[in-house]
Amino acid sequence: MSPKWFYRKGTQEFGPLTAKDLRKLAETNTLSFDDLVRLGDHESWLPAKLISGLFRMPMIESV
DSSP: OOOOOEEEEEEEEEHHHHHHHHHHHHHHSSSTTSEEEEEESSSOOEEEEGGGGGSSOOOOOOO
C-alpha cells in the first residue's frame, strides 16, 4: 500500500491522498507553498514548499 498524504488549509484537514493526487493539487494551485502537509497519521506537519518535487519551478528565460 502506498503512503498516504494529508494537507491542511487553515483549520480544515484533507486526505488521505496519494502522492500523485497531492502533486495534482499543487499543479492546479489548490495546494499552496504555505499549506501544511504530512505523510501518514503520525508525522509532523510541514509547509508544502519543503516537500521535494511537489512544486515545479517556473522556467526562467535567460537574457
